[in-house]
Amino acid sequence: MNAPNLHLPDVTRRGFLAGAGALVVSFTIPAEAQEGEVPAAPRAQAAKPKLPGSLADTPSLDAWIRIDANGSITVFTGKAELGQGTKTSLRQIAAEELEVEPAAINLITADTALTPNEGYTAGSQTIQNSGTAIRFASAQVRQILIAKASEKLGAPVEALKAEAGSIAGPNGARAGYGELVSADFLHVDAAADTKLKAPGTYHAIGKPFARVDIPAKVTGGDAYVQDMRPPGMVHARVVRPPTYGAKLVDFADVAVKAMPGVIAVVRDGDFLAVVAEHEFQAVKAMRAMAAAAKWQEQPALPDQSNIPAFLEKSVSEVGTVTSVGAESAPGAKTLQAQFTRAYQMHGSIGPSSAVAMLDNGLTTVWTHTQGVYPDRKAIAQMLGVPEEKVRCIHTEGSGCYGHNGADDAAADAALIAQKLPGKPVRVQWMRDQEHLWEPYGPAMLTRASATLDQNGKIVNWHYDLWSNSHGTRPGSAGSLIAGRLMARHFPPDPARMEITPLGNGDRNAIPFYDVPNQRVNWHFVADMPVRVSSLRGLGAYCNVFSIESFMDELALAANADPVEFRLRHLKDPRARKVIEVAAEKFGWSKDPLPEGRGRGFAFAKYKNHAAWLAIALEAEVDRDNGTIRISHVVCAVDCGEAVALDSIVNQTEGGILQSMSWTLYEAVHFDRTRILSPDWSTYPILRFSAVPDSIEVHVVDNPGAPYLGVAEAAQGPTAGAIANAFRNATGKRIHDLPYTRDRVKAVLGV
Structure with a gap:
């Protein structure tokens, strides 16, 4: 391109x-x-x-x-x-x-x-x-x-x-x-x-x-930054440390420099890269460099088997997300539950890439970053130049939705380009680099407690969440891998707890339901053992999963149908509308299904001020092998005036499938020293064979109404609906994400 x-x-x-x-x-x-x-x-x-x-x-x-x-x-x-x-x-x-x-x-x-x-x-x-x-x-x-x-x-x-x-x-x-x-x-x-x-x-x-x-995407055209091939372009590969915090103690570059096609070897502190005329020459040189480099490592990761305990002991401050009504209210029955979410990655199908060129004092970077201005600011600081000496141009990348490696690849390319003025430098990450170095969606711990009155109404709600910041996107050069590794060693930006209407780890932590007495607290964890940042939906995915799972438990305690129970606690007419449409189009029924099959329902208003979305689905649980098969999904969404109906449907379908993948498969694994999920075999995602037989998205249009965000509205409700369908099918509740085969079999006692 x-x-x-x-x-x-x-x-x-x-x-x-x-x-x-x-x-x-x-x-x-x-x-x-x-x-x-x-x-x-x-x-x-x-x-x-x-x-x-x-x-x-x-x-x-x-x-x-x-x-x-x-x-x-x-x-x-x-x-x-x-x-x-x-x-x-x-x-x-x-x-x-x-x-x-x-x-x-x-x-x-x-x-x-x-x-x-x-x-x-x-x-x-x-x-x-x-x-x-x-x-x-x-x-x-x-x-x-x-x-x-x-x-x-x-x-x-x-x-x-x-x-x-x-x-x-x-x-x-x-x-x-x-x-x-x-x-x-x-x-x-x-x-x-x-x-x-x-x-x-x-x-x-x-x-x-x-x-x-x-068109370009489906015909193999020039669609992505990965496709760029400007005249005179050279290819670069980076060599990453084997672990966070590892220090480069020895590296001899003589043999690498003598390899065919190698134009330059770049070392700046712990940052290593090679530039070659052709791509595979760069790959071979990168592998040789990786074999020759000697690193000093230290164990710094916690025990993965007990992340909730790690989160609880690592709290730096507690913030009040909401405090409404009385601290407590008398009632007939009180329920409690705890939920967790594992570290999860973006799993971008195309590893991150960027092209950069230094020409006449201006560094131009073509990047699939989600924020060209913040990325420019961080790169300029890293390079030690005024911001006007860096230009960032967004060029599509094959996979993102959150803070993956795009900003870091841009910084890699910009730093390497300083060594080769006038030449476009293309940096392409390898699969293991994407999996091991991208910022993950943070692990979370949540606890819910609620009291029902004699009429089956929720009169008291307490909710606590443990999580770090879900937003460490580029601010300073320390937010970039290259900035941290180079000899100047920019430190990471300090993590801050920010409770705002947009939400962060606390996004959707306040239930949208009508509950007179509510307390929601964020137990903020500033320092995390792995690199974390924004993954689509931020805290909303786990918070809605937790709230909607708990709502079904409350409905059972109130001897109420899950759909009726939600409507009982909602006056908002647009919330009620999407719930009613989803239930009607799905054919929601109280009639029991055959053994091993169950229905699940969930609802949320994204960020409590964006799109309303309700979802119903049917799941089949195979007790012997622990698989959960989602067969039929029906969703209703109201995002205000519908500009592009097909895009709303596409985004919602994509959100449902992405959430299915997170909920059923995805978790980053690590030991006390290294991340252990470098590829698709160690970090499985949803495959075509697991896609539901049908997904229906019904758009509740409101012509003339303000536009509301819709792209991330489905993730939380989908997880909640899967959890509730599993409970309906088996009589058991899984409180921890993801619902892997081993976890399913353990809960069912197989």
Whole structure:
């Protein structure tokens, strides 16, 4: 794939927008808006209504939309395409308000030289924040174009309308968008009261439109950063230490330098890499380097068989997530339960990769990071250069959803590229490097206690969770492997407990159910034995699994049907709706199933302020070999107005399958010294043979309602539904994730 702007290192947003005949603009990109960060205090003059979505941080219209003199339209987003359909759905949103077809929109995604700074593509916030910003900006741009056409055509605004890239007036009068362009005409701030189109007039939102990112992916085209092959590119491989904290004590590079094709051997402290003309030459040299390197190791990992005890004894502080009503309430029956989650990895099918080039003092990095601006900041600190001397361009990678090795591969490439100015350097991780060095989803321990009254209503709820931070994405150079290993040895950023509406380890720890007296506490673990960070859904996966498993136990204690019991504790009409739709479409019944088969149900509102999702499924448990087979899944989801129905369905199906894999198979294994899960045999994931016979996703659309995040809504409820189906099928409850064959057989006494 020919890398964009590979030989234009001085490109800037001003330069890009100052093309012939296009508007000339300037604007300031604000500091990073990282996931979970508390918003800055409003400026003194900001008594105006808050702008919607990401416009609140970047209000200038020209930060989002460009119109050229030839009528072409470019839309900018700080969010990245990770396979969730962003490049398609954002086109649909802009096209709707600009009255053009989605194919007419040129979309530029996360690029530190061109796009707004929208922090990370994380937390299912792309459509909610960037989509909302683009929609309001597009609507206002349409109104500005109509106003300018009114002057040009001499017709009142009321007599004009936008259609097919032009403004049409009375008696066939018409002015194309390009004819209305003037310098800085979009260099104005967005207006909070911009009127959007009514749902009944839509031609793009909610309509079928083919995903623009799919063709190359299914035909073997240039789809990913792994596919990049710019002219003059060289291949690099890194050699990682065998364990966390290992120190390089001896390495002789003479033999490696003499190997065919080797261009350079790079050593910077404990950082080792080799560069060669061809890829397999780099692989062979890497293996030779690994064999020659001598490391000093020390056991530093805890006993994997007793992680809950490790978490409890490692607590650094306790935070209150919520405290509502009385500390306790009298009732007829009190239940308690404990749940755990193992360390789990992203398991990206394509190991991380990046391409970097140093040219004229500018280091350009093509990376599948989920945050180009934060990654740029960390890489610049690592290299000891100003941020403007690093440009990060998002290029899709084959697998992510969370903080995997993408940022680290970018740092590897940037560091190696300093040794070879003018040459594009491609770094490709190996499978074992991805498995052993990516940041894992943290292990968790949760405890729930609840009291039922005489009528089977929950009157008291206590919930405690033990976990570290789920967000150690790039802040400083110490968040990057290369930064930690190089001679300067940047220390890791200190872990902090942050309880915010976005949530972290505490995400979805507050039950969405109507319970009058609630206490939820986060027992924060600052130091963890393995490298951890964001895995899709953060704490929501384990918290919802725990809450929904416990809800079924409470329903049993109340002698109530699980669906009816949930509805008993919900007034929210949209929550009730998705539960009712899922139950109806599934054919939920109280009738018993044959032995070994069971039904499971679960519900959550993601982050308690994003999409509502309910799921029902049927599972079959084979007592002899310990397998759990999910045969039929029905889900209902409400994410506000549905922009791209097919993408919502795809994302939800993907979330269900990913959660099935986590719940049934995935756990990182280690001894007191090393990680023991370097490949797929030691870290199994869901295979095609285990995919359910059918998965139905019913989208409960709400035209005109705000967009809500949906991509991560299914993970927690799916785990809860599997747990409840197992309980229904066997009469036994498994409290620990994952539900491996050995664990199933142990619980069933086989």
